[in-house]
Amino acid sequence: MARGGGRLRAALLGLLVSCWAALALDVSVGKATTIFHQNGTDVLLPCTFTACIGFENAEFTWWFNATKLYSGMVRSKNVRPVCKLCNPRVQLPEVPLHKDSREYNLSIVLLSVDFSDSGKYTCAVKNPKEKGAEHNATIALAVVVELEKVDKTLTKIIAAVVGGVIGLLVLGLLLKKLVLFGLKKRKEKNNECLVSSSGNDHTENGLPASKADQKAAPKA
Structure with missing residues (x-):
């Protein structure tokens, strides 16, 4: 066992030395x-x-x-x-x-x-x-004879296409925001019109006005 252990240690030491020398x-x-x-x-x-x-x-x-x-x-x-x-x-x-x-x-x-x-x-x-x-x-x-010149035409085309796509996306987002803003303003205006119309109906043609007229009628 002692001899076997010594041989194993020697083999491991040799392997470590070889690896160390290689590095x-x-x-x-x-x-x-x-x-x-x-x-x-x-x-x-x-x-x-x-x-x-x-x-x-x-x-x-x-x-x-x-x-x-x-x-x-x-x-x-x-x-x-x-x-x-x-x-x-x-x-x-x-x-x-x-x-x-x-x-x-x-x-x-x-x-x-x-x-x-x-x-x-x-x-x-x-x-x-x-x-x-x-x-x-x-x-x-x-x-x-001569180093090949890199043709940048394809690169320029790709860059232009990518730039165009990005531009369209930005424009689309801006249009979307403008449309949503317009719809919001239109909705607010419609709500104001409804409130105004409802108030006019109650004061001129509604029941409260009729009661007021009845009270103001002179007695015979």
């Missing part, structure tokens, strides 16, 4: 899986990594398909990367360093792309604090 450093190239970019222009290839346990002298490499494109080293989070394998077509963007953030920016700018630059770009990072374990993320670049 210790994370590399991301953003949510987009493919970047479409115009021929002859510069393109930013995004990459960030986070290290929960911190890092020191972390090595990073950018791969284009199976070819090493650029590599460097990040000594600490408070300094900018140092180039090890430089490339005249690759630049590091000027990005702010956040001392309180665990995220470090390893994005690169690929200058004057052409159609031959279309392919997969992988950002890989090794952290010595993780015994050289490598983490990576891949993004695709598609170089096109």
